[in-house]
Amino acid sequence: MKIIIIGGVAGGATTAARIRRADEKAEIILVEKGKYISYANCGLPYYIGGVIEEREKLFVQTPKAFSNRFRIDVRTENEVIFINRKKKSVTIRQSSQDTYEESYDKLVISTGSSPVRPPLPGIELDGIFTLRNVTDTDRIKAYIDRVSPRKAVVIGAGFIGLEMAENLHHRGAKVSIVEMGNQVMAPIDFSMAALVHQHLMEKGVNLHLEQAVSAFERNGKEIKVIFKNGQSIEADIVILSIGVRPETTLARAAELTIGAAGGIAVNEYLQTSDESIYAIGDAIEYPHPLNGNPWLNYLAGPANRQGRIVADNLLGATIAYEGSIGTSIAKVFDLTVASAGLPGKRLRQAGVNYMSTTIHPASHAGYYPNAMPMSIKITFDKATGKLYGGQIVGYDGVDKRIDELALVIKHKALYMI
Numbered sequence: 102m103k104i105i106i107i108g109g110v111a112g113g114a115t116t117a118a119r120i121r122r123a124d125e126k127a128e129i130i131l132v133e134k135g136k137y138i139s140y141a142n143c144g145l146p147y148y149i150g151g152v153i154e155e156r157e158k159l160f161v162q163t164p165k166a167f168s169n170r171f172r173i174d175v176r177t178e179n180e181v182i183f184i185n186r187k188k189k190s191v192t193i194r195q196s197s198q199d200t201y202e203e204s205y206d207k208l209v210i211s212t213g214s215s216p217v218r219p220p221l222p223g224i225e226l227d228g229i230f231t232l233r234n235v236t237d238t239d240r241i242k243a244y245i246d247r248v249s250p251r252k253a254v255v256i257g258a259g260f261i262g263l264e265m266a267e268n269l270h271h272r273g274a275k276v277s278i279v280e281m282g283n284q285v286m287a288p289i290d291f292s293m294a295a296l297v298h299q300h301l302m303e304k305g306v307n308l309h310l311e312q313a314v315s316a317f318e319r320n321g322k323e324i325k326v327i328f329k330n331g332q333s334i335e336a337d338i339v340i341l342s343i344g345v346r347p348e349t350t351l352a353r354a355a356e357l358t359i360g361a362a363g364g365i366a367v368n369e370y371l372q373t374s375d376e377s378i379y380a381i382g383d384a385i386e387y388p389h390p391l392n393g394n395p396w397l398n399y400l401a402g403p404a405n406r407q408g409r410i411v412a413d414n415l416l417g418a419t420i421a422y423e424g425s426i427g428t429s430i431a432k433v434f435d436l437t438v439a440s441a442g443l444p445g446k447r448l449r450q451a452g453v454n455y456m457s458t459t460i461h462p463a464s465h466a467g468y469y470p471n472a473m474p475m476s477i478k479i480t481f482d483k484a485t486g487k488l489y490g491g492q493i494v495g496y497d498g499v500d501k502r503i504d505e506l507a508l509v510i511k512h513k514a515l516y517m518i
Contacts, residue, residue, distance in 0.1 A: 103128040104415060105191060105203060107181045107351065108211035109138030110234075112382035112404035114162065116209055119412035121171040127416070129173045130203065132193060134180035137235045138164055142401065145238045146261065149245065150268025159235065184208065184355040186375055207377055207415050210352060210365065211408070214345035214383035214399055223317030228324050229339040232261055241340070250274045250337030254326050256314055258285035260431045262342030263297075266306055267434050269338070277307040277334055279314060279326065288429060288440045289492045292459065293478055296494045300436050309334070345399055347384045362386040362395045369421040371411050379415065381407035390424040390511065391443055391489060392451060398425050428507040430500055439503035442490030442510040445480050456483045464498040473497045479506070487513060 104120060106113045109131050117131045131138065139162040147153045168175040176193070182200070183192040190204045216231040218224065228248075230241050253274040255266045263285060266276045278285070278301070284294035285301070285308075298308060309328070318325040320335065327333045347364040358374035360366035364386030371379050382404035386395045403425040410420050428441040448455045457480045463472035475495025481488050491506030493499045 102206045102415075103130070103204065104207045104209065105130045105132060105181075105205040106209040106211060107132050107191070108213060108382070109133030109135075109164075109175065109177070110140060110142070110213060111211070111401045112408040113209065113211035114139040114167065115405045115408035116211065116381065116412045117173050118167075118171055119409045120415060121173060123412065123416055129171075130205075131167075131173055131175045132179050132181055132191075133164075133175070133177045135234055135236065136177050138162060138167060138175065138177065140235055142234075143264075145232060145235070146264035146268045149232075149238060149242045149265070150271040152268065152271065159238075181351060184351055184378070186355055186378070189377060205377075207379070209411060209415070210373070210378065210380040210384060211382045211404070212348040212351060212384045215348045216341065216345050217343045218341060219343065221314060221316055223319070223324075224341075226317055226319055226324055228337065229317060229341065231341045232265065233345070241338075244338065245269075245272060248337055252323070252336050253277070253338045253340070254279060254324075254334060254336040255340045255342055256280075256326075257342035257344060258282075259287065259342060259344065260429070262340070263301075263431065263433050265340045265342060266301070267432075269340070270304065270306065270434075274338070275305070275307075277309060277336070279309045279312050279328075279334075281311065281313050283311050285310075286431070286433075286438060288427065288444065289438065289494075290444045290446055290457075290478065293438075293476065293492045293494050296476060297433055297436060297438060300434060304434050307334075345383065347386070347397060349384060352380065352384070360386040360395050362397050364395075364397050366395075370414050370419060371407055371422055372414075379411045381411055387422065387424055389443075390426055392453075394451070396427075398427055400425070400427065400429060402428075426507060426510050428503065430503060435496060436494060437496065437499040438494050439499050440490070440492045441503055441507040442488070443480060444490050444492060445478075448480055448489060453489070454483050455480050455489055457481070464495065475499060475502075477502065 140160045164175045178196040180194045181191045182194050194200045253269040253276045255262045256279045258280040270276045284291045313329045315329045316327045323335045352365045358366040365380040383399050389396045426442045430439040459478040473496040478492045480490040
């Protein structure tokens, strides 16, 4: 069997390795348009900030080592530009711009997501960056090393935006965060985000909430970030972290079904509308286990799990993917912020009758030294007590507690008061 995998980060590399472990004879071609495969996206801001000092530590595998270890044909700087479903072939463009065709028996699409870069005036100015891959990271780090920015603006307050804010602060810049919404970290409720707001301000970070950017202008050596209300702030560097969208260009051109949320539609076995083509990771949408609504889940953990399931299904298994409840955890300066399941605001939007409660325990018994405070909020069904979601903001022990909440949510157990 000849299997082509498009995309070599997270899910794609996991799929390839799993196939080889299960089948020594399969022909596996891993096609990646970038220079690198299997790297730690979550570590990129910390390399920029100097917390991770050695660049090599970002890479789980190099293309050469991965190829040698698993006997996989790894082709970096090769981009699939077209899928011919009738011929069961793909057209691949090399870095030299030459193209060639490669046939397949089974195809896996793991194209990930692409950063949102709105067509605002001045957005192409030098000093304005998005961060999505190693190439972006190298570009940003080189700029910071050269310019030593004193003022930085991060537009967007999701995970990457907050991590970049922390690391730019670590590099000595005065940081301002600009966010269209009324809070940072969309997966949590405002009441919990408010704790993060306070911590950011204690660290000297300026928060510009409910502000939309209308344009950028060059003002001498600085960049002027102009808001829609006419106000502006100055920066030496701007990081765009507005969000991402599923990379579905290939799938759309191949006339694969795209779902209501904008991702590639897949069935429970992660097959697309073409039974010979599977899709995983950021590029797909899948029903949320708690409400059945299609949703986009931009996390590496689910992508890796999907990759393992697809590898088995490609080889003849019929393993259903159970979906992800979106458990995530992030470091924000000294705080740890975690969430799982559905927060109150999403339940309200869906018209679900729910209740919530918030407690403020210590990380361990108060009589023992160094107990740290934390806040835990849960959402649950008013009638049955079934747990819908959990959110935690604290310093120590957050990871252990969110794991327990996620386990209960995932298995639809009852929260016992």
